[in-house]
Amino acid sequence: MGDDINGLHHVGHIVRDLGEATERYRQLGFAVGTPAYPVLQGLSGGAAEPVGVANAHVYFPGDFVELVALVDAGRMPGAARPIPLRVPDDKLAGLAAAVRATAANVVTFLDRFQGVHIVIADTSDIDGLAARLTAAGVGHGGVHAVQRPVETPTGITMEPARYVEISAPGLPGRVPEGRIGFAQNAPVAVPDRHPAHPNGATGLIGCVLCVDDQALPDLTHRYSTYFGQPWEDFRQTAGAHGGTRGDLGPVVGDLGGARDDLGRAVGGLVVRFRRAGVTVVGASALDGLLPGERPAGLPGFVAYAVSVRDLDATVRLLRGNGVPVVRSGPGEVFVPADAALGVAVVFRQDG
Template identity: 70%
Template sequence: MGDDINGLHHVGHIVRDMDQAMERYRQLGFAVPAPAYPVLPAVGGGPAEPFGVANTHVHFPGNFVELVTVIDDTGRMPGEARPIPLQVPDDKLPGLMAAIRATAANITSFLQRFQGVHIMIADTPDIDSVAARLTAVGVSHGGVHNIQRPVETSTGTRMEPARYLEISDPQLPPGRVPEGRIGFAENTPVEAPQDQRHTDHPNGATGLVECVLCVADTALPELEQRYSTYFGQARDGKVTRFDRASVTVVAASALADLLPGERPAPLPAFVAYAVSVRDIAATERLLRDNDVPVTRTGPEEMFVPADAALGVAIIFRQDG
């Protein structure tokens, strides 16, 4: 179990203000491309309008951090935003609108809990195998979805196929579990490398390497059992690590040992994620030069507190 997982595909950082989030991430030393937002007619033959959510990706060679915000009723978009027209037959339009509304409603409900990371998607080379494995052990999920997503390349933005699966809690709306949205995604073999401009980060970041979930102490045994079903065998210690998925689970009472000074958000919650960097000393100099607070947790690791990173602690860890 869990042999069909290759680590993290992405985490989703839900923000209230995309302009503010892009500015903060650039201050943290990440290259952040212009966000994209879907436009489509509300009725067949009508004018195309912004709808749903806007997002952008902090790209790494094998995964990414997604910044997500909800498009409000005014349709106001960040200044750099790029419209992505969605082409859909008139008879399919109501179904697509309903699906996008459901996604936006979930994002809105997450943001009402707190601004921060609410999405964690594991990478798999065989999503059909994952779906069959979860079904066999009684895990509720929404099945494999085939979609088109915008991919930015050196020659512009193009739409490429993607496949994903979301785990569901029968007591919650579709695509939801108590800690947010978790699932699996399959990288399509036809994907071209991302534009090098967006994977060469001033802070030296080279990849997304960990996501940290904090739960109440009393909820830890149930969560460990549930995640073992999703991701395979865990490695126990003061915290529980699901190595294949690059997920760490920590009880609230132990969070201060892992991330000194951090206070749990409403639990359960994804409280941090980690990126690897080429040179931890150079990364620290850049952050301090940009007046970003950092806390050292070892000679090869430090983190930016959640208060300074829009609701999630960002860990920087020496690569290798």
């Protein structure tokens, strides 16, 4: 159980203005790929036109952060490039419907708040995972194959991937907190495609989902079923370290001696799924993990975390760019959601 999950594949940050988001991420010290938008031939044979959503990517060796915005010719960044979607005529209508559904979900997400609404876990066995979900009674749309554009030093290459999206009753392709799913990339040899990030970021290591306190048991059970693994009680983890470290693993670890009573303070309202890199926190306990943060909506993803080579150097870069930084422990800082377009960005010392 849970052996089919390898961590996070990517998180999707839904934004209103892709140009603004690209610039903000560069201020945060990330190398951001060139924004792109899909172009689809008209069903009636008319001229091809932009459709669905535009995106830009922050790549790491094994995962990435995706910036997502609705296609709007009046707000596309000037450097954005079109990516033609080439499909057989008999598949065009189906693809157009899927693109419209994706755009409709993005509208729903933005109506809630600007921030992270997409969390996709990585798997090496998408077919086995889909079968496991089916056996557990989890609704999903089946396994889909896609080609996703990836920017490399020699231009855009299309990488094959396969994915599954979880669906709640009456919510095709999503659950109340957003789009949750799993992806498996086919092995593709693309040398030197991952840029060096000025902030020293080395990988995506976790995300934090905030829920109403009373909803935590139900959501914990739901995610245990999704990931096929048991959850871990924060208090048990803190106790294992003698009460001197919170250590929420890949997301909000090393809370330090100043918060060595956090296990008692949160009353068990923090749980984690280590292999998936997901931590779930009750709303009343969020301030204990990310001081000063407040959820924009419940349930909702409030933070994601990246590892960095040299945390002190990262802090110097952020402050030099005028970005506010809050320390949440001796090995970790974060940029508040107000300064990062709706999601707190956690930087944690690698290793």
